[in-house]
Amino acid sequence: MGGTTRTLGLVGSGAGGVEGLRGGLVEPLVRSGWRIAVTLTPTAGRWLRATGAADELARITGLPVRVDARMPGDSRPHPSADVYAVVPASANTIAKLAVGIADNQALTTINEAIGTPGVPVVVFPRINAAHARHPRWDSHVAALRAAGVHLVDGEDVWPLHEARAEPPRDLPWQHIRERIVTATA
Numbered sequence: 001m002g003g004t005t006r007t008l009g010l011v012g013s014g015a016g017g018v019e020g021l022r023g024g025l026v027e028p029l030v031r032s033g034w035r036i037a038v039t040l041t042p043t044a045g046r047w048l049r050a051t052g053a054a055d056e057l058a059r060i061t062g063l064p065v066r067v068d069a070r071m072p073g074d075s076r077p078h079p080s081a082d083v084y085a086v087v088p089a090s091a092n093t094i095a096k097l098a099v100g101i102a103d104n105q106a107l108t109t110i111n112e113a114i115g116t117p118g119v120p121v122v123v124f125p126r127i128n129a130a131h132a133r134h135p136r137w138d139s140h141v142a143a144l145r146a147a148g149v150h151l152v153d154g155e156d157v158w159p160l161h162e163a164r165a166e167p168p169r170d171l172p173w174q175h176i177r178e179r180i181v182t183a184t185a
């Protein structure tokens with residue numbers, strides 16, 4: 001770390017495993033000295049507010065958890081980040097990012113990061129086999145890769161199962177953490 005605090009802009013969307021962000025990403029990285037600014041999509045925000053998990057993330061990070069856009073004239077509640085990550089990224093959020101749709105604060109943040117030279121963006125698509133068979137899926141992923149996005153995917157990382165036939169499993173947290181850390185190295 002060299003005494004330098006790195007900042008992660010972390011976006012969670014409405015996909016399985018978002019409830020594990022605290023233990024899988026936020027607590028381990030905060031322990032390693034990272035500052036983390038969490039933004040949730042409206043779906044993920046609804047889920048994590050209902051359980052109190054959003055408040056816990058705010059307490060642990062020391063920053064507000066964003067869901068809504070600020071009012072014009074309000075100051076920015078989050079610092080700029082050295083690296084951004086979308087974990088988990090739903091198929092919906094991936095599709096919107098691939099074409100630049102920014103109709104919520106989480107997408108606004110990540111679209112801007114994708115368009116900013118030198119700012120790494122790490123994305124973990126938390127999808128099933130049906131999502132991957134959508135006729136546009138391959139082109140969405142290709143567009144993001146071409147833009148320099150670091151995709152955490154592949155058979156060794158997240159083998160795809162059919163919808164509703166997935167075994168219970170954790171997200172590949174350690175792998176995701178490593179990709180975030182190495183993206184800034």
Ligand SMILES: Cc1cc2nc3c(=O)[nH]c(=O)nc-3n(C[C@H](O)[C@H](O)[C@H](O)COP(=O)(O)O)c2cc1C
Nearest residue numbers: 013014015016041042043044090091092093126127
């Ligand atoms: C319980 C539950 C689990 C879901 N898990 C996933 C998932 O793992 N991956 C995914 O792409 N969509 C999943 N969805 C569907 C998304 O939540 C839905 O497409 C939503 O519009 C995503 O919005 P967002 O991308 O703005 O968060 C799930 C929905 C529910 C209700």
